[in-house]
């Protein structure tokens with residue numbers, strides 16, 4: 001009597017004497033489990049002809065036996081594996097069990113010259129939705145063509161990685177970092193065939209805010225190279241038709257460009273700041289919006305960074321360095337780095353905004369910021385007056401860093417949009433009642449009324465210094481020539497009011513709290529600073 005061939009869904013816990021015709025969707029690496037003591041494990045993802053996927057594992061000495069079989073995309077008869085409830089991490093689709101292969105499991109080759117297309121569906125995430133996964137443990141499945149493979153990076157004797165660039169049908173380019181065994185197995189294979197732009201499906205990859213937004217492999221990830229898919233032909237045709245445009249996007253390094261990777265969000269994607277802070281244990285990055293002011297108590301508003309990846313490096317701006325982060329030989333650039341407080345109706349949050357996003361708010365060049373500090377000018381009031389004109393929508397990330405033996409939470413602006421930049425897509429704003437607009441500020445407080453009249457504040461010698469700084473075109477920093485044209489000249493008050501003393505941040509905060517209320521309309525109605533500077537080149 002011929003054997004009955006079952007479908008995966010018919011194989012439930014306790015099933016005996018069964019056979020399924022199964023196709024290998026993914027073959028994992030030989031890895032160590034996270035148990036104590038660890039066991040060696042190898043994972044597979046199989047599908048039956050109906051497209052039901054099943055996660056399969058084998059341990060220790062059985063790995064050698066079964067890894068001879070179960071080659072990617074080939075079909076096999078699998079009989080009498082042990083059926084157990086599926087590990088939620090590896091559970092795929094509707095099937096609630098997973099299989100363990102042991103010495104009793106029978107696997108037989110299914111003789112066919114070419115295996116069929118994979119019949120299963122993959123739950124894929126759009127690249128435009130990746131911000132929802134950033135810095136969370138929500139891993140995602142993605143598909144795209146690999147259009148570039150960077151060289152291997154040896155990070156330390158035990159750790160290697162390789163970055164690749166993937167493009168999907170949204171014409172979005174994303175960087176993916178393949179770590180260790182993912183580089184060793186899939187990365188080197190992909191690099192060897194990079195001229196053919198292989199299509200890959202990456203399962204359970206993490207979205208991080210490294211490089212603005214990028215993918216990284218995790219222990220549980222899986223990468224399918226050139227899987228036989230029913231829509232493979234139409235995907236290839238799409239790629240051929242758009243090849244030139246994709247090439248241009250690669251040349252423009254859009255995988256590195258925050259405006260491409262994090263375009264303005266939809267209203268429903270913006271979180272209340274209090275929710276953002278509360279969700280730290282599960283997700284550390286999100287869009288928020290609010291009004292801006294300076295976080296007092298800092299004296300340095302600039303930094304030196306790798307011109308390629310923007311990692312902060314302690315180096316001089318005329319140095320050529322080998323960057324420890326991106327491993328490139330690059331110049332060192334000056335970048336603005338401003339501590340700010342963003343406030344919405346729910347809460348306030350301290351964060352650091354830097355680079356181009358900071359410069360568009362403060363209207364000073366990084367060189368002017370550096371010069372001001374070196375010459376001992378307090379520019380807190382100037383900065384705060386500039387920042388207060390803005391309402392921003394920004395993508396924030398939180399992280400913890402050790403400080404005096406304790407973990408301290410820090411926040412960084414990954415990308416910021418001002419109200420004017422979003423004027424074509426108004427977002428309803430819920431802002432606190434005690435916020436303030438610039439024009440009212442000037443007339444409502446004696447302090448600000450005073451600073452608006454610079455003739456009363458500046459001595460002739462200060463004016464001379466200011467003119468010198470404003471006209472400092474002879475500096476080596478090339479950013480000055482690119483950005484100073486539309487920047488206003490510096491206005492440094494000689495004696496700062498006591499409440500802006502960096503040593504007294506609390507008093508300054510109290511002063512702000514006293515400011516009269518102003519209710520905001522939709523974001524589109526809020527005027528940004530009239531003085532817009534031309535966009536500075538960031539990469």
Ligand SMILES: [Zn+2]
Nearest residue numbers: 306309323326
């Ligand atoms: Zn770098």
